[in-house]
Amino acid sequence: MANINLKKREIECKIVYYGPGRCGKTTNLDYIFRHFQKQVTGEMVTTETDGDRTLFFDFLPMGLGKIRGYDVRLQLYTVPGQVKYSATRKMVLREVDGLVFVADSLAVRRQKNVLSLKDLHGNLKEYGLSIFKVPLVMQYNKRDLVEQGIPIMSLTTMERDLNRQLKAPSFPASALRGDGVGDTLKTCIKLTLKSLRKQMGW
Template sequence: MGVAHLSQRGKFMAIFNIQKREIECKIVYYGPGRCGKTTNLEYVFKAFKRQVTGEMVSVDTEGDSTLFFDFLPMGLGKINGCDVRVQIFTVPGQQKYSSTRKLVLKGLDGVVFVADSLAVRREKNLISLKDLQQNLKEYGQSITRIPLVLQYNKRDLADEGVPIMSVEQMERDLNRQLKVTSFEASATKGTGVGKTLQECLKLTLISLHKELQWSK
């Protein structure tokens, strides 16, 4: 024995190896197609070399959209005497990949929802957030209880003269009920990417620590 899979209804799916004192948790980047989930991960891969423990794997199509998922393994070192490893995934955001998206979501411990700031993508953000809520529900999890962070990506496009939504509008659209921490970001430039991930990791680890009591 020694490996505990916390898979009770509505709880987490992190793997806790009691003997080795290792925890492996799963963070998923969710959001509409072309919102910048993969770009977030690419930046994390480049900027957090010290924490990255393996190659980033991307499976994409000819059109450069994520096909199945992107995957990036990270190690956070020892926290409260436990070695914490993190598997980061992105889901394919396009409508037609809904079944794959659901498969990738399974067993997650924390979510970063990446919203597209472009005004023309407003409806897609709403549909994707609803899709996340529904998929979590089908796995017995609740969007209001899962560690969740919102990221308003592509803020830099305001400088290009294209219509983007104000942060206030995005908060009203996406965060009025959730009331979770949100960050403005530009994944291509790296702005806000680290903060978003750090906050998600923090919330996830607090939540897991509460659940697993691993320092005891």
């Protein structure tokens, strides 16, 4: 549940970018940081290790302005995608309000996507949350790589693999170019605020 400070009339929402290693979570945040300057309220913080892999999380604070007299703040996080960073992923996921699942379109990463989604499902469950109820947006990233001749999955295949049951809004994207990044984030914010309104009884 979002952090609501009634006295200061502030609402803090947490949106987490989840997905397998090297799928482009950090690239998403990096693009948002560079192109949504108006909404970004602070520096993007990254914890990259050798080989550009996220160790703990990336963090990007944003502001959405006032909604019903409340100053709504967003905190975007990424989780480390490598399988071995399971504990950190779980810690970052705690008290999440909205989720973006970044799937890798490369055909060779098909199984990794499925495993990561399963991992997300399990971690949410441990916090008493249902993947079917948390505001969730699917992003099928790296669509641009088809131009380089790398085999990528069709959107139909990805939908069938990952979104058949969830039926979450989904977007093809190229985080490197920025295609689909804004649409993904905007939709996730919309769903998160809708869920928040429900919780607040607005």
